[in-house]
Amino acid sequence: MDLQTFKQQILPVQGRLFRLAKLFLRNREEAEDALQEVLMKLWMNRHQLDAYRSVEALAVQMTRNLCLDRLKTRAGRPMDDGALLENLQAATVSPYRQTELADSAGLMMRFVDALPEPQKLILHLRDVEEYSFEEIEEVTGLTVNNIRVILSRARKSVRENYLKANNYEAGH
Amino acid sequence: MKPDIEKLLERYYEGETTLEEEKLLREFFRSEAVPAHLKDHAAPFQHYTDFRQEHPSPAVGSRFADRVGAESRIRPLVRWGLRVAAGLTLLLLGFFGGMLYSARTSPAGEGQTASAAEDLKTVLRYDRVMQTSASERIQAVYQSMELDRADQEITLLLVNALNSDANVNVRLAACQALLRFRDEPGVREALIQSLKVQTDPNVQISLIEALVVIREKRAAREIQRMARNEQIIKAVRMKAEEGLSRLI
Incomplete structure (x- = not known):
């Protein structure tokens, strides 16, 4: 693959790779760093890229793997999200704190972030990036049925956490 | 609602x-x-x-373009050198096979044809690859197709282009050119051997088609192997199966 084709096929996908990196790494600079690294890796291997049916799926996989590696080697980063969820569920949350925590955007980010893999990845690919199930299949290697199940779990999980945070009963 | x-x-x-x-x-x-x-x-x-709505800052794209721009002007010699070496090895194998199968004398081209041939040899010489553009090399390959005969040096250069040129369009053109010179010594063998090194699906498909068109039954085994190879993409495997059925 030459530079021209590379530019045409891969650079337009930058946004998706960046958002995926930001999802995992939670930090803009680190996400841009990761994106830079993935682009270079793809470039170094450009001669092998022609053999792939979907270079985008490959790029997404590479980004996810890179991010997971980065997370592993991140030493001593405070995992405050678990504690936050506990606080939300505790009866002793003050009204002031409730209002504070009801900042939807921050809340949603935390709930999605707290999801286990592969729920987090699949939810992101579907609900943020609007990938088809076939595209998600290509990236994850999971079957479409499996993906639906995981997606369902993720969506329900996010909703339940949100309802708890807003102090509603989640019963139906 | x-x-x-x-x-x-x-x-x-x-x-x-x-x-x-x-x-x-x-x-x-x-x-x-x-x-x-x-x-x-x-x-x-x-x-x-x-x-x-989140997007990376434009700095990322431009930083990448800068780094790559610098790099593509100085091609990594080692990787390129290895590919040339691999191409040459396959070529030698092909030529030995060719010599065993046919004993043809090859008179040099005459007059005008000779100088045209010399020109394109110069462009395709493998040590000149870094100074030529892909378009120039494609041009040279197409020019070679206008010759009536191709001497060993030209077929050697075409096979090398087929196996080692970094640009896929040059490789495709070389495949077409070699098809034309199918009766020159070593060309058929080189085409068969090339099946083993090609990774680009377009070139793989062209090669299979070429071998079927020239009824090169010796390629059947390799084509069959490709049809069964899970690592090769589906479109190519289907072509291999189709080609195989036409060949045998």
């Missing part, structure tokens, strides 16, 4: 909605007309839409 939304939401949480239906939900929750009892479903949709 409301009952539909509630049904859609149910299916949404079961993971059963289509992309169009999810779009409907997103648009619904963005509008002002969200009834109170549905309001608490709105947050995720809003969040996902917001997140979609």
